[in-house]
Amino acid sequence: MTHINVLDPGASPLDYYGFELRRYREAAGLTQKQLGDVLNYTGSLVGQIETARKLPTPAFSERADVALGTGGLLSRLVVLVMRSQLPAWFQQVAELEARATEICTFQMGMVHGLLQTKAYAQATLGTIDETNLDDRTAVRLARQSIFVKGEPPVFWLVLSEAALYQEIGGPATMREQLAHLLSFEFDPRVNIQVLPFSAGAHAGLTGSFTVFRFTSDPTIVYTEGYGSGHPTANPDTVKDCSLRYDHLQAAALSLKDSAELIRRVMEDRYGEQVA
Template sequence: MAAPLDLDPSSSVLAYFGSELRRYRIAAGLSQERLGEIVNYTGALVGLIETAKRTPSREFAELCDAALGTEGALSRLWPLVNRGSFPSWFRGYVELEAAATSIQWFEPQNVPGLLQTEDYARALIQACWSDSVEQQVSARMERQRVLDDPTSPVLWTILDEAVLHRPVGGREIMRGQLRRLADLMRAQRIVLQVLPFEAGAHACSDGAMIMLGFSEGPDVVYIEGYGSGQLVNLPEEVKRCRLRYDLARAAALSPEASAAKIEALMEGP
């Protein structure tokens, strides 16, 4: 492990967070082990965060603020650290997602990130051979806070039926994921429709699409490919995407029939 003094605080936000944590800890007269005991984490993890080898969770930042008397300094840094967990090509979308008043999502392969359980997200990220699995899982879970806000956006999702049958992470993890979808629908947190196999070819057959609406300014469409993402804001292109989404929605099962299908799959073998 690199010595803390070798860390350049200006090299990244994560490095700056680590250097600030170390500075506050030393000022408080605490060892890494003692701080770890106070905040209920290991001293080894404190050391890894101080040397920018692990990304802190929001909880970790808040607990360290309380233990070190920093008046929230680390918690204020944390959103910047979390933003750095996303690929550069995805960060613009995340910022727009957080500001949107409506999100309309068509997904042909996986449960949308905003609706994933932690276990489901981890299984997906591991399948992509990522070298920063827990960092990406944490960032994805943090994105879901947008749904907990009193002013959370209206989220309308269309899932291809194949998404419900693909046992990501194994059957138990998938069952837990289906249960989360059912709970969110039951609590009227989201509107979800399943596009059944029998619909055949449909207007969104060529891939995932997300439409973001805002209280001010034009709608934006986000289209993602392998290792890249594209924001579409030309009015005519957005209009065409909206028509295709509406056609797919018309071909999908009703929310009630979709909930029944999900419940049936949860009870299956």
């Protein structure tokens, strides 16, 4: 008799992950509850992941790899699982983030997803639609794993000062988010500059954009609309946006002065208030 929960491992990365987790668990002679006890999760959660009804997390995958002796298979698969859960139009962008050697982005209204905290990401994703919010937040945060791989990209962010004052998720969330930005202050691979209000008219007034550079592939420029993304390797667009980015960096505060402004806004606007 065929088991009702048998998965087709070729159906999706999530199905493949569940299939492999069950295969390794059964080879180890463990029930779902026993594996859950070892991993400090419930047996129910193990079952939901095995049947592709729940997303695995990187932490779950790391523990399962150790407990089941998979050689790191699940940790490698979870990256593909998370990427497959992104909106279809954004999956290509996540691949660009993973392959790029340098990412240069200008953001007008909010902190870039690669530097968002959990609470800030949840607040932005849940603005209109709170469906599966925990899973969608986990998927966004999983993109940040590019910073802990063997050769992480160099990341440059020019952030409009307005984003520091746009209160997303409340004062505590903003305080945590700005503190997170400051945690990169002495990281040479993650560089944050603030474009101050005093810059006036600037080269990024037409909107946010990102430039992806690679070791051997052509440079790609990415812009975004509502529910759609627009990557292009058109030489004229790349040349124009690269020039714009140079001007934005020149108009922005230095790395040191940017950190000082972020710290000042964090303390003055979002600091602990005494009643």
